[in-house]
Amino acid sequence: MTERILDVKNLRIDFHTYAGEVKAIRDVSFHLNKGETLAIVGESGSGKSVTTKSIMGLLANNAKVVSGSILYHDQDLLKKSEKEMQNIRGKDIAMIFQDPMTSLDPTMKIGQQIAEPLIKHKHLDKKKAWQQALEIMKLVGINDAEKRINNYPHQFSGGQRQRIVIAIALVCYPEVLIADEPTTALDVTIQAQILDLMKDLQSKIETSIIFITHDLGVVAGMADRVAVMYAGEIIEYGTVDEIFYNPQHPYTWGLLNSMPTLSSTKLEAIPGTPPDLLDPPKGDPFAARNPFAMKIDAEQKPPFFKVSETHYAATWLLHPNAPKVTPPDEIVRRWQLYRKMNNQTQVH
Amino acid sequence: MEEKIKLNSDSFQPLAKSESLDNEKIAAPSLTFLQDAWMRLKKNKGAVVSLFIVLIMVVVAFGSTPFIDHNSLVKSAPKYANLPAKIPGVSINGFNGKLKVAGKWVDEYRQNNVPKDKYFVLGTDYLGRSLAERIIYGTKISLIVALVATFFDLTIGVAYGIISGWKGGRVDTIMQRIIEIISSVPNLVIVVLMLLVLKPGMTSIICAIAISSWTTMARMIRAETLSLKSQEYVLAARTLGESPLKISLKHLVPNLSSIIIIQTMYTIPTAIFFEAFLSFIGIGISSPQTSLGVLLNDGQKNFQFLPYQMWYPAIVLCVLMIAFNLLGDGLRDAFDPKTRR
Amino acid sequence: MRKYLLKRVFYMVLTLFLVATITFFLMKLMPGTPYSNQQKMTQQQIQIMNQQYGLNKPIWQQYVIYIFGMLHGDLGTSFQFSNQPVSYLISSRIGASAQLGAQAMIFGVFFGIIIGSIAAINRNTWIDTTSTVVSIIGKSVPNFVLAVLLQYYIALKLGWFPIADWGGFSYTVLPTIALGVGPLAETARFVRTGMVDVLNSDYIELARAKGLSKFGIVYHHALRNSLIPLVTLIGPYTVALMTGSMVIENIFSIPGIGEQFVKSILVNDYPTIMGVTMLFSAGLVAIILLTDIVYGIIDPRIRLSGSEG
Ligand SMILES: Nc1ncnc2c1ncn2[C@@H]1O[C@H](COP(=O)(O)OP(=O)(O)OP(=O)(O)O)[C@@H](O)[C@H]1O
Ligand SMILES: [Mg+2]
Numbered sequence: 001m002t003e004r005i006l007d008v009k010n011l012r013i014d015f016h017t018y019a020g021e022v023k024a025i026r027d028v029s030f031h032l033n034k035g036e037t038l039a040i041v042g043e044s045g046s047g048k049s050v051t052t053k054s055i056m057g058l059l060a061n062n063a064k065v066v067s068g069s070i071l072y073h074d075q076d077l078l079k080k081s082e083k084e085m086q087n088i089r090g091k092d093i094a095m096i097f098q099d100p101m102t103s104l105d106p107t108m109k110i111g112q113q114i115a116e117p118l119i120k121h122k123h124l125d126k127k128k129a130w131q132q133a134l135e136i137m138k139l140v141g142i143n144d145a146e147k148r149i150n151n152y153p154h155q156f157s158g159g160q161r162q163r164i165v166i167a168i169a170l171v172c173y174p175e176v177l178i179a180d181e182p183t184t185a186l187d188v189t190i191q192a193q194i195l196d197l198m199k200d201l202q203s204k205i206e207t208s209i210i211f212i213t214h215d216l217g218v219v220a221g222m223a224d225r226v227a228v229m230y231a232g233e234i235i236e237y238g239t240v241d242e243i244f245y246n247p248q249h250p251y252t253w254g255l256l257n258s259m260p261t262l263s264s265t266k267l268e269a270i271p272g273t274p275p276d277l278l279d280p281p282k283g284d285p286f287a288a289r290n291p292f293a294m295k296i297d298a299e300q301k302p303p304f305f306k307v308s309e310t311h312y313a314a315t316w317l318l319h320p321n322a323p324k325v326t327p328p329d330e331i332v333r334r335w336q337l338y339r340k341m342n343n344q345t346q347v348h
Numbered sequence: 349m350e351e352k353i354k355l356n357s358d359s360f361q362p363l364a365k366s367e368s369l370d371n372e373k374i375a376a377p378s379l380t381f382l383q384d385a386w387m388r389l390k391k392n393k394g395a396v397v398s399l400f401i402v403l404i405m406v407v408v409a410f411g412s413t414p415f416i417d418h419n420s421l422v423k424s425a426p427k428y429a430n431l432p433a434k435i436p437g438v439s440i441n442g443f444n445g446k447l448k449v450a451g452k453w454v455d456e457y458r459q460n461n462v463p464k465d466k467y468f469v470l471g472t473d474y475l476g477r478s479l480a481e482r483i484i485y486g487t488k489i490s491l492i493v494a495l496v497a498t499f500f501d502l503t504i505g506v507a508y509g510i511i512s513g514w515k516g517g518r519v520d521t522i523m524q525r526i527i528e529i530i531s532s533v534p535n536l537v538i539v540v541l542m543l544l545v546l547k548p549g550m551t552s553i554i555c556a557i558a559i560s561s562w563t564t565m566a567r568m569i570r571a572e573t574l575s576l577k578s579q580e581y582v583l584a585a586r587t588l589g590e591s592p593l594k595i596s597l598k599h600l601v602p603n604l605s606s607i608i609i610i611q612t613m614y615t616i617p618t619a620i621f622f623e624a625f626l627s628f629i630g631i632g633i634s635s636p637q638t639s640l641g642v643l644l645n646d647g648q649k650n651f652q653f654l655p656y657q658m659w660y661p662a663i664v665l666c667v668l669m670i671a672f673n674l675l676g677d678g679l680r681d682a683f684d685p686k687t688r689r
Numbered sequence: 690m691r692k693y694l695l696k697r698v699f700y701m702v703l704t705l706f707l708v709a710t711i712t713f714f715l716m717k718l719m720p721g722t723p724y725s726n727q728q729k730m731t732q733q734q735i736q737i738m739n740q741q742y743g744l745n746k747p748i749w750q751q752y753v754i755y756i757f758g759m760l761h762g763d764l765g766t767s768f769q770f771s772n773q774p775v776s777y778l779i780s781s782r783i784g785a786s787a788q789l790g791a792q793a794m795i796f797g798v799f800f801g802i803i804i805g806s807i808a809a810i811n812r813n814t815w816i817d818t819t820s821t822v823v824s825i826i827g828k829s830v831p832n833f834v835l836a837v838l839l840q841y842y843i844a845l846k847l848g849w850f851p852i853a854d855w856g857g858f859s860y861t862v863l864p865t866i867a868l869g870v871g872p873l874a875e876t877a878r879f880v881r882t883g884m885v886d887v888l889n890s891d892y893i894e895l896a897r898a899k900g901l902s903k904f905g906i907v908y909h910h911a912l913r914n915s916l917i918p919l920v921t922l923i924g925p926y927t928v929a930l931m932t933g934s935m936v937i938e939n940i941f942s943i944p945g946i947g948e949q950f951v952k953s954i955l956v957n958d959y960p961t962i963m964g965v966t967m968l969f970s971a972g973l974v975a976i977i978l979l980t981d982i983v984y985g986i987i988d989p990r991i992r993l994s995g996s997e998g
């Protein structure tokens with residue numbers, strides 16, 4: 001079995017607000033294997049950022065970890081003090097943020113911004129740190145790095161800034177890289193470049209990546225495994241192929257259906273809105289938007305049903321007693337493709 | 349993760365529409381911008397308390413008009429001079445007609461043979477005039493000055509800003525240069541110069557403050573007008589050929605309202621301060637007329653021996669300033685879209 | 690950049706010229722003669738005086754003379770104060786005012802920054818509330834009221850500092866505090882708001898993700914970003930200090946410009962009034978130009994756009 005470097009177990013996080021306790025993360029478990037890329041997919045507000053921030057120990061002040069553990073090399077990150085976390089952040093676990101336009105300090109030379117983690121974690125002097133900063137700048141593809149190292153953020157384009165943010169994250173060669181929607185704020189051609197860069201660097205630096213996105217399309221080329229989040233829960237996870245070609249949860253169907261494909265230009269948005277996390281429903285949180293909802297969905301939360309060794313989904317539709325339903329055409333098409341793929345592998 | 353699963357026979361029946369968890373509940377009724385701001389203002393304790401204080405001061409100051417006769421207010425009554433505060437039924441030293449003289453509390457009322465039933469709630473000044481009455485009257489003057497300054501802010505300032513921003517180009521440049529010139533001299537110095545030319549007194553103070561106070565408002569309004577000008581609804585109104593006056597009243601002013609309200613709340617304490625300042629240094633309103641500045645000036649001279657003569661007007665002035673500043677802050681927080689999250 | 694500077698300086702001179710012109714004609718509108726003991730003077734004496742000061746010439750000639758004089762640093766002669774040239778009157782007093790103003794500015798800005806940033810770092814705690822209360826009070830209590838209270842309770846009662854007059858450093862302490870509390874309150878409020886914004890920004894989150902310590906984040910990232918805009922307040926502070934000096938110097942009997950100004954106002958000494966007005970405006974305009982330049986130097990974003998534009 002591959003080595004798990006990060007293991008999140010039964011994580012529950014509440015936010016204290018004036019309106020009440022927002023139950024943002026409700027019993028989330030997942031793990032990250034060494035060297036792989038795990039994508040976490042879900043629509044806005046599903047709790048992706050909160051999950052990653054809890055790993056980094058960067059939760060907002062009004063957040064409360066109700067239960068759970070985050071094991072990193074068998075040490076629970078949630079039990080670590082702020083000081084201990086400071087020594088892990090940026091060195092062992094690093095993060096890339098969504099908006100490169102605002103994530104760099106406008107009044108500090110980018111050379112210094114890249115060098116900072118080295119000075120902090122590797123205790124290099126300024127000159128050495130800048131030298132390494134220069135190297136990583138070249139690595140992330142900033143042209144003319146010798147000159148650019150003295151520039152300020154506003155002198156770079158959005159794509160270049162995201163490269164710099166990536167450089168900052170990778171400068172200490174972290175074991176885990178968390179990328180929270182790293183391409184959402186960029187236009188499409190730049191997006192592709194940044195994704196290529198990340199893939200390229202992953203093999204060079206040997207890091208494991210948690211890749212957050214709400215865009216399934218980005219996931220296909222990037223990830224090894226995918227976890228789908230909905231309303232603060234993971235509702236389905238599996239390998240990329242399993243999620244893309246053998247999805248079982250109606251929400252995953254909806255996500256795939258709302259993805260533009262070559263064959264169909266019609267986009268099917270999922271109707272309705274996610275439940276109010278102040279008062280989450282006791283049954284399946286997706287029931288209200290689920291065209292295949294059953295009585296039990298309103299009453300009980302579905303457990304994970306095993307689809308394969310690597311593939312689980314939390315939907316009552318997988319219960320042996322559940323009626324067989326016909327998913328949307330697009331999903332049926334994918335299922336057929338999946339069966340074909342599997343048959344081919346069996347033949348070989 | 350084996351959980352108890354209770355299955356009924358109909359568990360896997362499709363969920364009826366009526367049973368479906370309806371999460372599209374009716375959202376809270378949407379509020380207009382002003383209602384929304386009001387809601388947020390109400391949550392700000394400091395601002396609410398300040399609003400009450402301001403209202404009370406306004407009511408007391410203006411409500412006193414029939415009772416406090418200005419003529420009797422300037423008339424001196426030497427036999428009652430420098431009496432400390434005396435509130436019937438209160439026996440705290442300092443409020444019972446006693447004054448600390450050379451370390452001992454002395455009943456000044458008895459010493460000066462003041463009739464038994466005569467008392468002054470806040471004592472009297474060096475000419476025997478009731479301090480309470482003078483303070484109330486002085487507060488009224490401060491509020492009037494503030495009111496008039498606000499009026500000019502709202503008329504000259506807003507109009508100037510809108511015209512400058514709306515016309516743009518040459519007109520704007522010239523108008524902005526004029527503001528630049530005015531603001532290259534400290535406001536208070538302008539006021540002083542004006543007071544030298546006009547004859548000192550209430551009217552002059554008001555005129556002088558009016559001339560200098562509107563520039564900040566004009567600047568802010570101009571900046572906002574510039575950005576509003578290119579908004580679609582304004583463009584639409586322009587292409588439809590509505591008159592500029594109508595556009596500015598119908599489209600601009602409502603959108604400028606938050607800036608106007610916030611800025612006004614800063615003009616008020618400034619105006620009150622100016623009046624007190626000028627009267628204090630002796631070129632504004634001067635004795636025997638009454639204003640908070642005059643009272644402070646009078647009180648300061650005797651501060652060593654009769655500290656109450658300065659303390660009372662000082663407290664009233666400070667409370668007035670604090671109340672308006674807090675209210676201004678509250679309004680800014682309530683209106684500022686940046687703090688809307 | 691040089692072109693921009695030249696343009697700014699040109700406008701500055703133009704502004705000052707207009708201010709001079711306006712004040713000149715305003716002063717001519719002033720009622721009464723400018724001589725102190727005019728009741729005792731005969732018509733003839735007044736004539737002689739007018740002749741001596743050139744006040745019998747047509748107004749436009751007086752104006753031309755005034756403007757030309759000013760170009761040579763000659764601001765006329767004070768009628769009231771032993772016939773001294775106004776320029777001498779001013780230059781002999783400017784030291785005290787400048788020292789007091791500078792001290793008050795440094796005091797206010799320094800403590801304002803400390804109070805404001807501590808409040809922002811401890812947002813929504815009692816520390817924050819306390820500092821908000823302090824700054825509201827500092828903003829609201831008129832400086833002359835504070836001055837009188839300080840003078841009485843600290844100097845007279847406690848005897849910690851001299852009551853008035855101008856000697857060594859100890860004479861400057863109370864006036865500095867009285868004058869500096871306004872800027873202090875303003876700075877504290879400004880820095881708090883700015884730093885709260887900065888601390889909520891994405892780049893601070895990134896700095897945290899780098900593993901920097903709390904202190905490192907505030908020191909290396911938050912402070913600089915929230916203090917740079919403070920430069921824009923130097924202009925308003927200068928105004929506050931100039932105005933404040935008028936009353937504070939008076940209360941503490943400090944031989945400065947402000948005290949002279951008030952004295953001159955009370956006796957219609959208009960050459961001095963005009964001279965001080967010109968001095969105040971020149972100082973203000975110069976400070977504003979200076980802060981614009983400094984802002985451009987310390988904020989990299991403006992630096993670039995400045996050199997391009
Ligand atoms: N500081 C906070 N206080 C209260 N609620 C919060 C806070 N931070 C997050 N939440 C709530 O937690 C939920 C999950 O938020 P999160 O930011 O993780 O969503 P996300 O999946 O990252 O969405 P997006 O795609 O928009 O980034 C949301 O409902 C949000 O309102
Ligand atoms: Mg997010």
